[in-house]
Amino acid sequence: MSPAELRETRRSARNGWLLSTPALILLFCAAAGPLLIVVIYSFLAPGKYGNVEWQFSTAGWVGILWTKDIFDETWHLADAHLAIFWRSVSLSLLTTLFTFLVGFPTAWFIATRPANHRAFWLFLITIPFWTNLLIRTYAINEVLRKEGLVNTVLIKLHVLSEPLDMLYGPFAIFVGMTYVYLPLMVLPLFASIDRFDMKLLEAGHDLYASRWQLLRRVILPIVKPGIIAGSILVFVPSLGAYVTPRVLGGGKQMMIGNFIELQFGQGRNWPLGAALSMTLLIVVTVALLVYVRYAGRDGDARHG
Amino acid sequence: MTAETIISARNVVKAFGQGAAAVRALDDVSLDILRGEFFTLLGPSGCGKTTLLRLIAGFEMPTGGQILLDGADITTLPPNRRPVNTVFQSYALFPHLTVAQNVAFGLQMLGKPAAEVKATTARMLALVKLDHLAGRKTAQLSGGQQQRVALARALAPQPKVLLLDEPLSALDLKLRKEMQVELKRLQIETGITFVFVTHDQEEALTMSDRIGVMSNGKLQQVGTAKDIYTRPRNRFVASFIGETNFLTGTAEDDALRIAGGARIPVPGLRAGGAATVTVRPEQLRLGPPAEGGLPATVRDLVYFGTDTHCHLLLEDGTELVARLQSPASGEAGFVTGQKVGLRFAEGAVQKVEE
Numbered sequence: 001m002s003p004a005e006l007r008e009t010r011r012s013a014r015n016g017w018l019l020s021t022p023a024l025i026l027l028f029c030a031a032a033g034p035l036l037i038v039v040i041y042s043f044l045a046p047g048k049y050g051n052v053e054w055q056f057s058t059a060g061w062v063g064i065l066w067t068k069d070i071f072d073e074t075w076h077l078a079d080a081h082l083a084i085f086w087r088s089v090s091l092s093l094l095t096t097l098f099t100f101l102v103g104f105p106t107a108w109f110i111a112t113r114p115a116n117h118r119a120f121w122l123f124l125i126t127i128p129f130w131t132n133l134l135i136r137t138y139a140i141n142e143v144l145r146k147e148g149l150v151n152t153v154l155i156k157l158h159v160l161s162e163p164l165d166m167l168y169g170p171f172a173i174f175v176g177m178t179y180v181y182l183p184l185m186v187l188p189l190f191a192s193i194d195r196f197d198m199k200l201l202e203a204g205h206d207l208y209a210s211r212w213q214l215l216r217r218v219i220l221p222i223v224k225p226g227i228i229a230g231s232i233l234v235f236v237p238s239l240g241a242y243v244t245p246r247v248l249g250g251g252k253q254m255m256i257g258n259f260i261e262l263q264f265g266q267g268r269n270w271p272l273g274a275a276l277s278m279t280l281l282i283v284v285t286v287a288l289l290v291y292v293r294y295a296g297r298d299g300d301a302r303h304g
Numbered sequence: 305m306t307a308e309t310i311i312s313a314r315n316v317v318k319a320f321g322q323g324a325a326a327v328r329a330l331d332d333v334s335l336d337i338l339r340g341e342f343f344t345l346l347g348p349s350g351c352g353k354t355t356l357l358r359l360i361a362g363f364e365m366p367t368g369g370q371i372l373l374d375g376a377d378i379t380t381l382p383p384n385r386r387p388v389n390t391v392f393q394s395y396a397l398f399p400h401l402t403v404a405q406n407v408a409f410g411l412q413m414l415g416k417p418a419a420e421v422k423a424t425t426a427r428m429l430a431l432v433k434l435d436h437l438a439g440r441k442t443a444q445l446s447g448g449q450q451q452r453v454a455l456a457r458a459l460a461p462q463p464k465v466l467l468l469d470e471p472l473s474a475l476d477l478k479l480r481k482e483m484q485v486e487l488k489r490l491q492i493e494t495g496i497t498f499v500f501v502t503h504d505q506e507e508a509l510t511m512s513d514r515i516g517v518m519s520n521g522k523l524q525q526v527g528t529a530k531d532i533y534t535r536p537r538n539r540f541v542a543s544f545i546g547e548t549n550f551l552t553g554t555a556e557d558d559a560l561r562i563a564g565g566a567r568i569p570v571p572g573l574r575a576g577g578a579a580t581v582t583v584r585p586e587q588l589r590l591g592p593p594a595e596g597g598l599p600a601t602v603r604d605l606v607y608f609g610t611d612t613h614c615h616l617l618l619e620d621g622t623e624l625v626a627r628l629q630s631p632a633s634g635e636a637g638f639v640t641g642q643k644v645g646l647r648f649a650e651g652a653v654q655k656v657e658e
Contacts, residue, residue, distance in 0.1 A: 197394075197396065197399075199392060199394055199396040200396050200398060202361075202363055202383070202390075202392070202396065203390070203392060203396035203397075203398070204398075204409070204413075205362075205363075205382070205383045205384050206361060206362075206363075206383045206384070206388075206389055206390045206458075207384075207389065207409050207410035207413055207457070207458075207461065208384045208385075208410055208413035208414050208461065209384060209409075209413045210384060210413075213413060217409075217413075218398060221400045222398075222399060222400050224400075
């Protein structure tokens with residue numbers, strides 16, 4: 001490199017750093033900073049009336065899985081916590097599965113409409129985003145409750161004699177989350193299916209594949225990036241859902257989100273809340289890494 | 305080889321759309337394709353040739369008529385139950401599979417044992433000279449290589465008939481010429497019946513055993529390349545394949561009387577009504593007016609290297625083109641404005657239907 005070239009390279013590197021400084025500051029203040037506070041709080045002792053005592057303690061982290069018996073002071077595995085974790089994971093997986101089962105045909109339908117109709121169908125999918133999440137969740141409440149839409153119609157049709165008790169439980173949470181997160185599954189699936197070359201269906205059919213084999217051997221592997229993106233977009237917020245389990249779970253059926261909120265509220269155990277938040281973050285990150293890795297292994301370069 | 309029919313289309317009609325707006329892509333087409341031949345469907349875009357191919361493949365159902373394969377009615381069978389494979393214009397290779405997996409796909413769907421799938425795939429890749437790329441993803445291949453994968457994939461299940469939908473149209477000229485030779489070689493080596501669709505008359509003439517010329521959803525003429533070139537049935541076929549001249553006039557016994565009063569001998573023509581004849585540019589002979597022949601004036605000379613196109617004007621205003629072999633000097637021996645006597649090579653003038 002000539003001296004002039006060297007100078008030019010140095011200058012552009014310096015300018016690069018200078019120009020990205022505002023973004024870096026923002027990134028630190030908005031992302032790394034708060035996260036650091038949460039990490040620090042998780043290693044402190046709980047204060048009597050909330051807040052934290054500034055002394056090092058691993059009680060928050062231990063408290064995730066173990067609990068001290070209030071009478072004999074022995075440590076037990078915290079069954080209630082495990083139940084909450086299990087409920088969160090299983091409901092989130094179930095929600096992801098169901099949004100896929102409903103979202104895939106929906107996305108396929110939209111992607112196979114004439115090009116000038118697609119915008120309209122996509123618009124319909126995105127309409128719920130215009131309404132506040134709380135209102136949408138109360139709407140589901142209105143549909144599922146004892147005197148709600150489903151029960152009224154089924155009783156009028158003499159399918160039921162007694163109203164079904166659907167509210168305030170895992171079922172109601174599952175219905176609510178499936179409804180709320182469905183668009184997040186449909187949109188990436190649509191993007192993937194939209195790029196799918198329909199000629200491949202003819203090619204596969206011509207090469208003796210049945211319809212089922214076409215789905216399994218041609219369509220699903222090729223739209224896999226969309227399935228992965230949709231699953232992540234649904235699974236991650238489901239795992240941390242707060243409003244839906246609060247409104248439809250009736251306060252008794254907590255998920256991790258509510259459990260964390262509880263520690264900062266009535267529970268007055270900020271370190272445990274902070275440790276739980278970090279755990280949630282770590283679990284989601286690890287799950288994503290594994291998922292992306294697995295998906296990227298034989299994923300198609302074109303869809304990346 | 306005995307001429308045994310493998311595919312038979314009987315009065316096939318295919319209409320798209322409903323009621324009055326319906327368009328007949330195929331209008332009562334009947335055609336027999338023989339076992340082991342290289343058959344080409346030739347026509348301009350929109351003539352229905354691809355529709356006919358898709359009906360044979362099973363991607364579309366005919367509005368009317370029947371399609372037989374080896375004597376059995378396959379009109380309503382879905383594509384996966386027809387022993388017929390297609391090479392698509394866009395190749396339609398599976399992007400998530402390697403070259404070898406693409407080729408193996410059909411065999412696997414047929415439920416062949418793994419050892420046989422492996423052996424046949426290797427054999428097919430060798431046949432199209434792609435053995436060294438077996439592990440590549442198809443997106444990493446050039447157009448010509450993708451073309452070969454598409455061929456190997458369609459040939460692997462050993463179909464009774466291979467359908468090719470303008471497979472060479474995406475390739476550049478040099479590659480296209482190579483693939484023409486390659487296709488012909490594959491057809492002879494495998495002995496499989498090829499049905500090839502193209503709008504390129506040169507492709508059709510050089511590769512096919514027989515050609516079916518189509519236009520407006522109708523089969524215009526079926527025959528060997530020579531048949532179709534030298535004895536076109538109608539004006540469309542004559543003008544679509546190669547260059548040609550038309551002369552119109554009144555039919556007399558063994559001759560055509562054109563507007564200027566001149567009489568052109570056409571053996572076999574019978575008196576009665578208007579008639580059209582065609583004659584290829586290379587069948588025109590020019591001489592001095594004194595030697596007789598049809599009087600004409602040289603209007604223009606265009607030098608093409610191997611030959612020179614001589615544009616002529618007859619006395620009645622009809623324009624003709626003669627293709628003269630260029631002599632060593634490069635000079636055609638005629639000049640613009642010169643009067644000449646025009647003759648036609650024996651048997652070159654053919655009556656055509658309008």
